[in-house]
Amino acid sequence: MSEIRDNRRRFLLKAVVAATALPLLGRMSPVQAAPLPKLPLTNAQAKALSYTEDASKTKHAAFKPGSNCANCQFFTAATGACTLFPGFSVAPKGWCSAWAKKAA
Ligand code: SF4
Numbered sequence: 001m002s003e004i005r006d007n008r009r010r011f012l013l014k015a016v017v018a019a020t021a022l023p024l025l026g027r028m029s030p031v032q033a034a035p036l037p038k039l040p041l042t043n044a045q046a047k048a049l050s051y052t053e054d055a056s057k058t059k060h061a062a063f064k065p066g067s068n069c070a071n072c073q074f075f076t077a078a079t080g081a082c083t084l085f086p087g088f089s090v091a092p093k094g095w096c097s098a099w100a101k102k103a104a
Contacts, residue, residue: 036081039088046085046096055095062097069094073102 039046041053052058055068069075070092074082080089084098 033079036079036087036089039082039085039090043085043088049084049096049098051085051090051094051096053091053094055093058095060095060097062099063095064099067095067099067101068092069096069099071102073100074098075102 039051041047041051043051045051050058050060055063069082069090070077072082072095074084075090075092076082077092080092082088082090084096090096
């Protein structure tokens with residue numbers, strides 16, 4: 001009889017702990033991803049694609065006025081990531097010769 005009471009007590013204790021802890025877990029914020037490091041201008045691919053942090057300063061023949069990373073299809077505004085430079089962020093006002101207009 002006392003074994004049944006102990007089991008019941010343990011079950012109730014676990015239920016109380018679970019009922020208390022679960023709502024707290026739900027309030028915890030997810031781990032924030034570390035911001036991406038800035039693409040170094042010395043990066044070989046950045047050099048090959050004539051990447052610049054300021055589109056207005058490029059003299060590249062393929063540059064189209066008004067084009068920049070922010071309106072490029074390879075750019076992710078939330079993180080500054082560019083598909084062509086995995087692991088790095090690029091400047092929204094930047095530009096490179098692989099620029100392609102973002103779909104509207
Ligand atoms: S591909 Fe687009 S987003 Fe990436 S660096 Fe070049 S212009 Fe910027």
